[in-house]
Amino acid sequence: MPSIEQELRTFIIDNFLFGDKNGFANNDSFLEKGIIDSTGMLELVTFVQQRHGITIEDEELIPDNLDSVERLSTFIQRKLAIAA
């Protein structure tokens, strides 16, 4: 089974980079690289919530939690740990 990080990476590459993975690193900031706009945020949050069965609260919608593959993966694991 692919890791959470691997899955997120594939999702970003397919949906926001349309297959162009050149130079995209897991610690790249989505905002700084211009990978995600306001719509992309919704797509990403929807994907994560559905895939992992978690609910992301409004106050959790901050760059510290969501702004790179690494950060998001850590955030998801933390949420899953709390839920378990």
Place this chain on the structure above:
Amino acid sequence: MCGIAGILNFREQAADRQLVEDMIDAVRHRGPDARGIYRDRNVALGHARLSIIDLAGGQQPMQNADHSLCITFNGEIFNYVELRHELVQKGYRFATQSDTEVILHLYEEYGEDCVRFMNGQWALAIWNANQQQLFLSRDRLGIRPLFYTRTDDAFVFGSEIKSLLACPDVRREIDLDALDEIFTFWFALPPRTIFDGISALPPAHSMRVKDGEIDVWRYWALEFPTYASSDSQNVAREDEDEWAEQLLDLLTDATRIRLRSDVPVGAYLSGGLDSSVVTALAKQVSNTHLKTFSVAFEDREFDESSYQREVTRFLGTEHQEIRCTYDDLARIFPEVIKHTETPILRTAPAPLFMLSKLVHSNGYKVVLTGEGSDEMLGGYDIFKEAKIRRFLAAQPDSQIRPLLLKKLYPYLQNLQAQSGAYLKEFFRVSVDDTVSPFFSHLPRWGLTSKLKLFFSDAVKAELESRNGYKDLESRLPVDFSQWDRFCQAQYLEAMYLLPNYILSSQGDRVAMAHSVEVRLPFLDYRVAEFAARIPSRLKMKVLNEKYILKRCARALIPPSVARRPKQPYRAPDGKAFFAGQPFDYVEELLSADSIRRGGIFNPLAVQKLCEKFKTGRAIGIKDNMALVGILSTQLVLHHFVYNSVRTPLYAFN
């Protein structure tokens, strides 16, 4: 309203009459009422006529009394009655009642300066046999189109690019610089067009072709006040009344002269402020029966029909509407691109194509519209957004200020769902941004530029060193940096987006596709010049857009329409193509084979985009613009590059 075309051979070789006939036939939709050809040795002018003024006497091309001049003209000179009167007093004799003949005599009197006296919308060419020179001109704001190119031994021009492509010597290749600009600004910077070597005469420009040389010059410019002169003091309430009163007087006159016609004039109604004001003024000035037309959308997100009906009830017009479905939109899209002759990023022209068909089927040839008001009087959200972004930049860490953006875009659901923290990030303003002449437009152009991700590696490599912003910056007026910020944004909309997208792809082209002429009172140059002088703080009072116009509109239109929040005209974009039964042409043109053949886009990226649409996950502006941009580019290739325009299209239905 008509189509024009012509050839001037640089050598003594006789002009080919048949070729000009072919060029005119290519734009027959612009003027189905009559066809005329004039030929004199190495020059030939053609005309496809839509008869509106002096139905019997206005045939073209038209010559003067001694046959030294011949004109082919598309458009209307709305002040022709006054000009004619003045010319008669100077001793000119008229054989017809047409505005065309007025231009001829005006040219005899004033030469190439004649266009400065004209109030109207035109693209014209005058052959001066004595001087052996061709004079061409286009109206101040770019309402009527005019394209040209030169081959090895001829100058060729026409109302639409398809006339030029009817010449076997004219190349049909994509200009990659233009493509880069379209995928940044939404249009190519004129004179560039999407076709390499084919130029557009920019608005407010004239040109002369003589002895194989082409001269192009600007004859008019819209000037805005500098920062110092416009921001000096608060405006007293009496002054507000004064501005509103003067604007109303001008708009009334602009509407009055735009009702001059020997066929009935109708009006488009969007349900918003601008078209309601124009319709109300038309009703007031003419005091006759008025017929109005509008588009309604199946999708409630875009539909404004309840407001449209309210206006028609209030004004007592006879109203017709056409309902646009996803299926309609996708079905007619290929035909629409045949008329826009350029890739586009939104489907908004398509419903207007349906609307002109409705007008035509009702036997109407002329409609008034409210276009131009948002540019001239400060209505667009982009102006408001720029104000809010400056406000954010002043206190970048404020948690509250970003929430204003939600008030700005109540109709953008994706934005409504954002947290304050992310809104702040998305609209973060850098120091570089605040000093850019393009401050207002950086978000739009930045977002659009992201679509270049879909370009093929070869195209990306070709365009790597290009900087469209620099090119545009070099064209700005010399004192632009001293202008009021609001006026800078207005200028970019009014001088660039307006002629190169709104008035063309959403205006002339889709209206003339069904032989319908649009007339735009807000783009009377007197209104435009006056509007440019209104203090910016009155154009948009705090965040209340078109404030002065609203003041004059109060007595004219239903209060609910005057008060309603502005809703920009939009149509369903990418999802229309994937909503129901898939259309063969969409599948075919977006297939890996077709994408590879065109060479412009990356097949894998396009495939992933299509998957996103097919699974309903493409919800953003960017994905939608990408889909429409790619599909329309593929259609441009299909219609114009691979195929001769004269060969039938493959079965799209």
